[in-house]
Amino acid sequence: MSDPDGSLPASPGGTESRRGSGCTHLAAIHDVKPNSSGCEECLKIGGRWVHLRLCLTCGHVGCCDSSPNTHATKHFHASKHPIISSLEPGELWKFCYLDELVWE
Numbered sequence: 529m530s531d532p533d534g535s536l537p538a539s540p541g542g543t544e545s546r547r548g549s550g551c552t553h554l555a556a557i558h559d560v561k562p563n564s565s566g567c568e569e570c571l572k573i574g575g576r577w578v579h580l581r582l583c584l585t586c587g588h589v590g591c592c593d594s595s596p597n598t599h600a601t602k603h604f605h606a607s608k609h610p611i612i613s614s615l616e617p618g619e620l621w622k623f624c625y626l627d628e629l630v631w632e
């Protein structure tokens with residue numbers, strides 16, 4: 529004769545709610561196409577980049593923070609467009625500068 533003891537399954541914490549729904553700037557996402565096939569500023573100045581980031585508000589293509597010129601972040605500061613996605617093949621994530629949130 530066992531007593532159920534009222535034990536509930538342990539709740540695994542609320543990390544799921546941080547994915548995407550935590551960003552309050554989703555209205556900044558438009559159905560954009562990349563403006564160019566490489567970092568726009570680097571192409572002008574002959575710079576090099578490591579990875580490419582796409583601004584989901586205007587289609588600006590900039591280079592990532594591992595690149596010498598970090599044009600994607602500079603574009604955010606200049607334009608206040610908060611959300612980028614990766615332009616690397618197989619990478620589907622988005623990133624919000626204002627919330628510092630990553631989601632897919």
Ligand SMILES: [Zn+2]
Binds near residue numbers: 550551553624625627
């Ligand atoms: Zn956000």
Ligand SMILES: [Zn+2]
Binds near residue numbers: 598
């Ligand atoms: Zn660049």
Ligand SMILES: [Zn+2]
Binds near residue numbers: 583584587588603609
């Ligand atoms: Zn932009």
